[in-house]
Amino acid sequence: xxxxxxxxxxxxxxxxxxxxxxxxxxxxxxxxxxxxxxxxxxxxxxxxxxxxxxxxxxxxxxxxxxxxxxxxxxxxxxxxxxxxxxxxxxxxxxxxxxxxxxxxxxxxxxxxxxxxxxxxxxxxxxxxxxxxxxxxxxxxxxxxxxxxxxxxxxxxxxxxxxxxxxxxxxxxxxxxxxxxxxxxxxxxxxxxxxxxxxxxxxxxxxxxxxxxxxxxxxxxxxxxxxxxxxxxxxxxxxxxxxxxxxxxxxxxxxxxxxxxxxxxxxxxxxxxxxxxxxxxxxxxxxxxxxxxxxxxxxxxxxxxxxxxxxxxxxxxxxxxxxxxxxxxxxxxxxxxxxxxxxxxxxxxxxxxxxxxxxxxxxxxx
Amino acid sequence: xxxxxxxxxxxxxxxxxxxxxxxxxxxxxxxxxxxxxxxxxxxxxxxxxxxxxxxxxxxxxxxxxxxxxxxxxxxxx
Numbered sequence: 001x002x003x004x005x006x007x008x009x010x011x012x013x014x015x016x017x018x019x020x021x022x023x024x025x026x027x028x029x030x031x032x033x034x035x036x037x038x039x040x041x042x043x044x045x046x047x048x049x050x051x052x053x054x055x056x057x058x059x060x061x062x063x064x065x066x067x068x069x070x071x072x073x074x075x076x077x078x079x080x081x082x083x084x085x086x087x088x089x090x091x092x093x094x095x096x097x098x099x100x101x102x103x104x105x106x107x108x109x110x111x112x113x114x115x116x117x118x119x120x121x122x123x124x125x126x127x128x129x130x131x132x133x134x135x136x137x138x139x140x141x142x143x144x145x146x147x148x149x150x151x152x153x154x155x156x157x158x159x160x161x162x163x164x165x166x167x168x169x170x171x172x173x174x175x176x177x178x179x180x181x182x183x184x185x186x187x188x189x190x191x192x193x194x195x196x197x198x199x200x201x202x203x204x205x206x207x208x209x210x211x212x213x214x215x216x217x218x219x220x221x222x223x224x225x226x227x228x229x230x231x232x233x234x235x236x237x238x239x240x241x242x243x244x245x246x247x248x249x250x251x252x253x254x255x256x257x258x259x260x261x262x263x264x265x266x267x268x269x270x271x272x273x274x275x276x277x278x279x280x281x282x283x284x285x286x287x288x289x290x291x292x293x294x295x296x297x298x299x300x301x302x303x304x305x306x307x308x309x310x311x312x313x314x315x316x317x318x319x320x321x322x323x324x325x326x327x328x329x330x331x332x333x334x335x336x337x338x339x340x341x342x343x344x345x346x347x348x349x350x351x352x353x354x355x356x357x358x359x360x361x362x363x364x365x
Numbered sequence: 366x367x368x369x370x371x372x373x374x375x376x377x378x379x380x381x382x383x384x385x386x387x388x389x390x391x392x393x394x395x396x397x398x399x400x401x402x403x404x405x406x407x408x409x410x411x412x413x414x415x416x417x418x419x420x421x422x423x424x425x426x427x428x429x430x431x432x433x434x435x436x437x438x439x440x441x442x
Binding site (some may be wrong): 269309325330 | 379380382384385388406408409411412414416419
């Protein structure tokens with residue numbers, strides 16, 4: 001059986017898009033050399049690397065010397081915080097856990113507190129709370145859109161308040177690119193190639209303006225794999241050319257899914273902002289079922305989905321995002337459509353879900 | 366007149382069991398009834414308040430019940 005059948009989870013792994021895959025295969029032949037070597041193969045690798053860095057930098061609105069390439073989204077977020085000067089870091093309460101744990105580590109080391117701005121029920125940052133956490137911060141961090149519930153943040157207003165307080169803004173687009181356009185806001189943008197159908201294992205920090213302590217430039221790159229870099233860059237071009245079409249298709253599919261789930265599954269809560277959101281993501285919680293059972297039952301029925309419920313996490317803590325939103329965290333399901341989603345899978349999922357939920361509820365003690 | 370009180374002890378039970386127990390008790394409880402549920406799964410701390418809000422129940426009080434457990438005092442509408 002094809003392992004990608006019924007794949008409705010592209011959040012932290014998905015098949016590479018055709019251009020990324022082709023570039024990766026080609027790079028195994030043409031881009032294997034160490035670009036620091038002076039002989040022909042090395043020089044060719046250096047040319048390929050420079051072209052890929054330039055194309056990714058341009059995509060994110062920076063000059064190549066403002067781009068730092070590393071090994072993952074989480075590493076990028078961690079690296080962005082690690083070198084900051086002492087002082088508070090401000091963030092929304094629903095940022096990626098790598099960013100929050102980096103902030104906690106700074107705080108524990110006496111480098112400065114981590115101040116969290118509250119979010120509303122949809123996961124959208126409360127701008128009054130945001131304004132309160134900013135004064136004196138060395139960096140403010142806000143996602144373009146949330147990776148668990150899809151809600152877009154009011155970046156224009158968030159950036160305006162940062163501007164007023166003279167606080168540099170890091171925009172985390174790690175869940176976003178490939179699905180939404182690059183936002184103009186942010187002194188620094190964090191991204192990962194995985195979100196646009198590029199390879200896993202490429203994280204990016206793009207500095208539009210120099211922010212003290214944030215790594216930039218080729219010398220700070222920690223990604224050692226030229227083939228991954230080339231695949232990321234070519235994958236980006238493909239995803240950008242397709243984006244309007246895939247985003248419209250994804251939005252139609254997720255709207256259909258959300259409508260059917262809300263009307264056909266009893267005791268279900270739809271999560272996040274239902275309009276201003278990532279087009280390819282739907283999140284909901286089915287009351288009175290545990291997340292692990294629902295993920296396993298859906299897997300047995302041929303559907304791959306993810307969950308933010310505590311029983312799925314190693315820590316047994318529910319997702320900090322659902323907690324910050326005041327949302328029920330058990331029975332949680334997150335669907336993220338891969339770039340090549342089979343529309344039939346979406347229909348079959350909507351057909352199968354109500355019965356699966358009903359039978360799981362019967363089994364609960 | 367004091368409200369009737371129903372007590373549920375869900376210590377040692379994992380989420381979503383406390384929410385299931387609460388929902389089940391609420392189904393048969395008269396208006397105004399107080400349900401006191403004690404649970405120690407960390408997820409209950411956020412799930413019980415979220416469920417109460419969603420179902421129009423009033424979470425009157427949350428108190429420490431010792432050994433990492435929390436007692437939630439919930440009133441039926």
